[in-house]
Amino acid sequence: MRALIAVLLILAVVLAYAEPSATAFEIERNFAGSIQLDYLAIPSNERGRDIALDGFTTELALKLAVDFGERTSANVKVCYGCHGFEVAMAYLDLRVVDQLNFRVGRFTPRFGDFWLRHDPANHRANTKPLMYDMGRMLRRTEFNNSILPIPYADNGVEVYGTQWFGDDVQIDWAAHLVQGLRGPEGGFDVDFVLSRSPALYYIDNNSEPALGGRLALTINFTDFISATVGGSTIWGRWDPDRFNDYLILGTDLYLRVYALALRAEAVTRRTEFTIGPNPESRFRFEIDDDFFIKEGFYAELEYPFSRWLEAFFRLDGLRQRGNVLVTSPLSRDSAILRYTPGVNVVFHPSLRLKLSAEFWDFSDFQDEIALHAGMTANF
Amino acid sequence: MTRRVRKWPPAGWILALLLIFFSCSASTPGRRSGLKQAQVEAMPTEVQDAYRLFAQRCSRCHTLARPLNSGITDGHHWRVYVRRMRKMPGSGISYRDADRILLFLDYYSLQVEEGRWSGGLRRDLLKSLGPDDALPEKLEPEP
Numbered sequence: 001m002r003a004l005i006a007v008l009l010i011l012a013v014v015l016a017y018a019e020p021s022a023t024a025f026e027i028e029r030n031f032a033g034s035i036q037l038d039y040l041a042i043p044s045n046e047r048g049r050d051i052a053l054d055g056f057t058t059e060l061a062l063k064l065a066v067d068f069g070e071r072t073s074a075n076v077k078v079c080y081g082c083h084g085f086e087v088a089m090a091y092l093d094l095r096v097v098d099q100l101n102f103r104v105g106r107f108t109p110r111f112g113d114f115w116l117r118h119d120p121a122n123h124r125a126n127t128k129p130l131m132y133d134m135g136r137m138l139r140r141t142e143f144n145n146s147i148l149p150i151p152y153a154d155n156g157v158e159v160y161g162t163q164w165f166g167d168d169v170q171i172d173w174a175a176h177l178v179q180g181l182r183g184p185e186g187g188f189d190v191d192f193v194l195s196r197s198p199a200l201y202y203i204d205n206n207s208e209p210a211l212g213g214r215l216a217l218t219i220n221f222t223d224f225i226s227a228t229v230g231g232s233t234i235w236g237r238w239d240p241d242r243f244n245d246y247l248i249l250g251t252d253l254y255l256r257v258y259a260l261a262l263r264a265e266a267v268t269r270r271t272e273f274t275i276g277p278n279p280e281s282r283f284r285f286e287i288d289d290d291f292f293i294k295e296g297f298y299a300e301l302e303y304p305f306s307r308w309l310e311a312f313f314r315l316d317g318l319r320q321r322g323n324v325l326v327t328s329p330l331s332r333d334s335a336i337l338r339y340t341p342g343v344n345v346v347f348h349p350s351l352r353l354k355l356s357a358e359f360w361d362f363s364d365f366q367d368e369i370a371l372h373a374g375m376t377a378n379f
Numbered sequence: 380m381t382r383r384v385r386k387w388p389p390a391g392w393i394l395a396l397l398l399i400f401f402s403c404s405a406s407t408p409g410r411r412s413g414l415k416q417a418q419v420e421a422m423p424t425e426v427q428d429a430y431r432l433f434a435q436r437c438s439r440c441h442t443l444a445r446p447l448n449s450g451i452t453d454g455h456h457w458r459v460y461v462r463r464m465r466k467m468p469g470s471g472i473s474y475r476d477a478d479r480i481l482l483f484l485d486y487y488s489l490q491v492e493e494g495r496w497s498g499g500l501r502r503d504l505l506k507s508l509g510p511d512d513a514l515p516e517k518l519e520p521e522p
Contacts, residue, residue, distance in 0.1 A: 028456045030449060067459045095466065110468060116440045162466055167475045172468035218469045220476075223432050228469040254469065256439065307415065349413070349444035378445055 028067040034121035035060050038354070038374035040136065045368055052138045052370070057082060059120050063089065071095045075107075079151075082135055086196065088153045099161040106202075108151040109158060110174040110214045111232040112265050113252040118151045121378035124302050124310060124344050126354045130318040130336060131267045131296030134192070138360055138368055139336070142329055143320060144189050147269045147294050148234070148248055154178035155202060156209060170218040172230075179203065180210025180236035181246060188273045188325050189292075190238045190246060210236025212248075228254040244272040261302045268295040284326045292322025310344040310352075330364060337361040342372075351377050413443040422486065429483035436472050436480065437464070452488040457481060 036059045042048035049055075060080040067073045077089035091105030108115060114132050117123045127136050132150035137143070156178030163171045181190040182205045194200070216230030232250040237243070250267040272291045279287045298316035305311060319335040342356025358370040413419075413434050419427055434443055451457055461481055465472040472480065 026455070028453075028459055030451065030456075030460065032445060032449070065463075067456075067463070070459065070462065073463060093463075095463075098466065101466065113469070116467065116469070119441075121445075122441045160468070162468070162470075164473055167473040170469070170471060170473070174468070214468070216469055218471050220471050220473070224435055226435075226471050228471075230469070254439070256435070258435075261439075307413070349442070350448055378442060379448060 030065045030067075031063070032065070032379065033060070033062040034119050034376065034378040036120035036126075036354075036374055036376040038120075038126050038372055040126075041371045042138070043369055043371065044366075051368070052140065053082060053135055057136065061088070061119055061121075083193075083196070086153065088151050097161075099163050101160050103158040103160065104156075106153055106155050107158065108153050109156070109176040109178055109212055109234070110160065111148065111150070111152070111212065111234060111248075112214075112250045112267065113228070113230065113254050113263055114150055114265060119378075120374075121376050124312040124354070125300070125314055125340060125342055126356050126372035126374045127340075127358070129265070129296070129298035129300075129314070129316045130338060131265070131298065131316070137318075137336075138370060139362065139365060142365075143318065143334070143336070145192050146318065147267050147296050149192050149195075153196070154180070154210075168220040170220075172216045172218070173214065175211070175213040177209045177211050179205075180208075180234075181238050183238040183244075185240045186274050186276065187239060189271055206237055206240050206242045208237055208242055210234060212236075216252075224256075224258045226256050228252070238271075239274070243274055246271045259304050262299070263302070264297070264299040266295070266297040268293060282326060283323050284328060284330075285323050285332055287323060289322060292320060292324070294318070294320050308346045310346065312340075312342050312344075312356075314338075314340040314342075316340070333363070335363045350379055351375070413438075413447070426483055426486045429479045429486075432476060433480045433483045436470065436476060439469070439471070440467065446484070447487070452492050454481075454485055454488065457484045457488065 038057050038059075040048070040052065040054045040057070042052060042054055045051060058080065061077060063075065063077040065073060065075050071094060073093045075089045075091055075093065077087070079086045079088045087106055089105075089107055091103050091107040094102040096102070108118070112132075114123075114129060118128070118132070128134065128150065130137055131147040133140070133146040134149045135145065137146065156176055158174055158176040160172070160174035162173075165171070181192075182195045182200075183190045184194065194205075212232070212234035214230060214232040216228055218226065218228040220226045230252045232248075232252070234248040235245065237245045246269055248267065248269045250265060252265040253263070255262040270291055270293055275287055275290055276282055296316065296318040298314055300312060300314040300316075302310065302312040315338070317335060317337045319333070320330060321333050323332070324330045338361070339359040340356050342354065345353040345355070347353065352375070354372065354374040354376055356372045358372070360368040360370065362368070414430065419430055422430060437443060437446060446460075451460065458481065461472070461477050461484070464470060465477050
């Protein structure tokens with residue numbers, strides 16, 4: 001809490017001097033948005049609804065960015081998805097120098113590479129990588145969703161910066177304090193619904209912020225060959241009693257060679273849970289640890305064959321290791337591998353048809369095939 | 380229900396992906412919802428190079444349609460915009476790159492403002508402005 005107060009005090013002082021000529025600056029506004037309608041069919045299963053949220057899904061994002069001056073701006077973004085309208089962004093950015101910037105309000109903390117491209121108009125696949133899925137994965141209830149939902153919007157403060165070494169080497173850093181993921185008292189896992197639910201107000205559930213950060217190195221080998229490697233982390237306690245913590249670690253790689261892009265990430269979450277007084281009736285397996293591990297990865301190749309045809313191939317996976325609740329069908333080591341080839345047909349620079357097929361390889365369940373057809377527009 | 384021991388990503392898949400990656404890597408940048416080839420070729424050489432850099436850097440996170448359809452035509456607005464984008468993590472946009480990207484955006488804005496966009500780009504537009512006006516205001520390094 002002291003750290004948070006210190007950050008806010010520094011921010012107030014910096015704000016006081018940051019825009020001395022603000023009155024002379026013309027306020028610039030930029031409005032942007034995207035829409036994606038996607039249809040998910042699961043031909044390998046007679047009743048897809050039993051294992052996924054199939055059928056039509058619409059995702060909408062509307063964003064207003066206002067630059068008050070060279071150093072301050074505000075961003076507000078409203079999203080609409082499966083669970084109605086959400087405020088994904090409502091923050092103020094203060095850019096002091098390249099190396100020191102502040103973000104306060106509601107935002108998505110910097111984590112990994114996909115964080116930058118979570119808007120459906122900014123990634124080629126119809127779905128998000130499994131480790132960042134927000135509810136469209138098959139068997140989502142059995143796996144209790146993904147590792148970290150992205151966009152993961154939360155209230156707090158982020159300090160970030162970038163340092164250039166010459167014109168070709170860039171180091172980015174960020175550190176944040178946010179409310180953190182939430183879960184029920186005496187629960188087994190974090191609860192994504194509870195983490196974003198207004199039912200308990202948009203406040204912390206345990207009076208203790210979660211903290212995290214990111215460090216990344218970008219090198220421009222030439223104008224047309226560049227690479228980024230990064231690492232990210234988040235730590236916090238998810239239950240109201242602050243008994244159980246979660247630690248998320250991630251590493252990411254982006255390699256761009258002319259038009260071809262390779263993206264890869266790996267993320268793991270270690271989640272503690274309360275064993276309770278009667279473990280044999282609560283857990284499926286004999287207790288040996290008070291935590292479980294959830295890990296995932298993706299590797300994705302993306303290539304535009306022409307202005308109107310872009311292709312991608314993604315290989316991603318999700319794995320859960322450790323004990324599970326007695327009601328869970330998962331084993332001690334359950335995993336998914338998913339193979340996703342797909343194309344984007346670009347009718348207009350702002351309008352694209354997304355087609356993809358997903359081949360799901362489950363360790364504990366019947367394998368499945370899922371087909372996606374979606375239309376995306378950005379403006 | 381099947382129960383198998385899970386193998387994490389097969390090495391063969393990774394090798395195949397790498398082979399595809401390097402076999403495709405000699406491509407022209409800037410295809411991601413950007414300008415038509417004829418439009419690019421109609422631009423002065425210096426602006427063409429700037430466009431290719433713009434296409435390479437900016438398509439990392441979003442399609443090129445986003446800035447091209449933003450409706451921004453004011454040079455100062457573009458500078459503020461590019462300054463903000465330059466600070467995005469992993470943007471790879473140095474001050475030198477920002478200046479080159481602004482060269483293209485200024486040229487592009489002029490085309491849009493002049494209403495010449497649908498009729499094709501004018502090769503002589505920058506020349507007609509004179510040397511001072513043709514060069515974009517530079518993004519000065521911050522203190």
